[in-house]
Structures are given as C-alpha cells and as structure tokens.
Amino acid sequence: QQDSLGRINVHELLQLVEPNLLSEDNNTNDFAPWSYKPICTRFIDSIGSKLCVYTSSTFGNYRGLSVFTTPEISRKIAASVSFRSPKSLADHALNVVESRWYTKPTPGKGLGMFAGDHIRPGERVTANTPILIAYTEGFLPKAEREEYLRIAVDQLPGPTKKSLLELSTLYDDREIPIQGIISGNAFDLQIDGNGHLAVFPEASRINHACSPNSQFRVDSSLLSHYVVAVRSIDKDEEITIAYSNPLEDHAQRQQHLKQSFDFTCRCLRCSQGQEADAALNEIAELQLILSDWTPSSEASIKKAEKLVKTYQDLGLEGYMDPAYCHAALMYNSVGSIRGAKKYIDLAIEANKLRLGPKLSDLGACDNMVDEFQSHWSWRRRKPV
C-alpha cells in the first residue's frame, strides 16, 4: 500500500487514510502542550521523518494553532518562548483586537483591508500569531496532505476554523480546498531552517500593490507576523503590502504575481506599464555610480539625494535603507558628519522597519553610527 500511494485515486485514499493515521505515541496521553493526540503520516524518506498534526486550542489567547510538521520541529515550537510564556505575546501586543482597520469588497481584487482611522508611518496595522503552520513539502500526494490539513483545521477552535475557511482560495479544486486557501494566503515561515507556510487570517485580507503603503515581516522566534505602515495612510484608504519584490521591473512583477497568485496587477505603477521601469533603471544606474570608489567616480551628493528622491517618488518608502545607506556613505566620504548622521539614522530606522528590531544588515554602512571619522568611508572622496 505504501508504494502505491502516489498512484491510487482519491476515493481509495480516503478509505486508506483512516487506518494509516498513526498515533505518535500510543502509550501515553501526555502530549502537552498539545490539546490532541498527534496524528502522523508514515516515515517520509525524503524528509527523514514523519509529519504529524499538532493542535493547541489555547495558544495565542485561545485563538488556537494547528501545526503539520515533524515531531522534532513540533518540540522546538513547544519549547519556544511564545508557547512557554503567554505573557510574551501580551508583551508584544499580539492578537490584540483593534479597530485600526476593517475589510470590505474592492473592485476586481476581492475583499481588501482599509484603515479605520488615520495611520502614521511606523505604526502597526496588525500583529498576530498564526492559526495554521504547514511544513513545505512536495512529497505527500496532494489528497493525502489534504487529509492531514483537514484534521489540523477541524481541531482548531470554532471561530478560528471559521476565519480560516472563509479566506479566499487560489484554485477552485474541491478535492484540496485547504491547500487552495494556504496557497493563496500563507506567508513563508522558517522554523529551525525548514520552510513552512503560515496562515495569519487578519493579514490575509491585505491586497497587493507595487508601491505598498505597508510592510510585513515575520518573526519566527516569536511565531508572529507584523504589518506596519511605511507612509501615512488616510482613514478609509486601502492598506496594501507587496507580494512580489517592488524593485523588479514590470514584466518580472507581473509574471510572479500571475504564477504565484493568479492575478494581473493593475496598481498605479503597473498601469504605467514599462514606462515606470525607467525609474528603476535610474535607481540601478545611480547605485552603480555611488558604489564606484575609484578616483574617477562620478559619485556626488547630488546623485545620492537624487537616489533617495527616486525611491520616494516610486512609493518605495518601505525599501529605502539601501538608498539612505548610499547617502550616508556619500556624505561621510566628503567629511559631512551632519549629512552622514541624518542618513544613517534613517537607514537604521528603515532597516528595522523591514527586518525587525533584532536584525541589522546595513552592509557597507555597518558600524557607521557615532564612528563617522573612523569609518572606512570617512573622507574617501574629494569634496566637490
């Protein structure tokens, strides 16, 4: 039976799955912190493990969480600070029900999320724990994966299960509805170096734009997902994030969005088509010049300021840290601590917004704060 699983049809599979649902441990009822006995697949050679469904009905202030992953990863999740200390979730204001936003239908994009009030740049829009996490794998037959995911969803608390099943679906395949929902709504979550897909139902209602007014980030150590405004958002304005890299050109963005999310983007930038790519080319050109440290370099303060402005004009406020870093280096390289300080502070702020408070990857700008004169870039260029 094991060898033929990949070839049997769904009806046969449905009869097979029940007896094949192996309990991880038949001898004890002690599966805390999980609320149900884990239900596992057989050993999957390519993963080097079985995969099991684990559900906590109480995690995240009784919002609940189901996980389909390996026993080893489930132990890591259970040992994480978010599981051991519910207070840590409160400390980070996670799963707080706020009236900062509401959802309503949008023309051509399904439901969308809108600002219930004016939201300032840097303010949080959502901050939540996931309700479903699934190990990313392509080894289980889809129908079999669906069976386990169905159990994962059925074991969630009623309102949480409802919020998941109401989400939009990427493909209308009645045989694998949960996978349709996951494909259309999940965010990547790395746990212990292993890819997982995680569903955060609030953020799932946020539509895409290529000049988004908000930015998301996932904190795997705290099992949390944040959406933060990157520019001022008016009351009743739609809240948007980027599903694809906004620094890619029009064709690349459209291809990614079509392939991964099955829609054609008609946002302001996309409506200008390839014409808007000229600004991206200008960014690339300016960055190349500003990265040239040879004596014949054409780098200048004017070009650094132009780079910052081009990012802003494209509505890429959430992606500004490289531009600010170039500007900080440029000012420092002509001995202007004032200019360097202004831009390094902006670069750090933008970087934290994008990657979270714990991470810092400023590349060439690293170690510049308060060390302007000992930084490698100090007076590297002749003032013009």
Ligand SMILES: C[S@@+](CC[C@H](N)C(=O)[O-])C[C@H]1O[C@@H](n2cnc3c(N)ncnc32)[C@H](O)[C@@H]1O
């Ligand atoms: C994560 S959901 C976003 C919320 C969704 N609109 C809903 O009704 O629940 C992703 C799906 O929303 C739609 N969508 C998101 N952004 C869009 C856009 N800019 N243009 C058209 N459709 C969009 C696509 O169908 C996409 O697969």
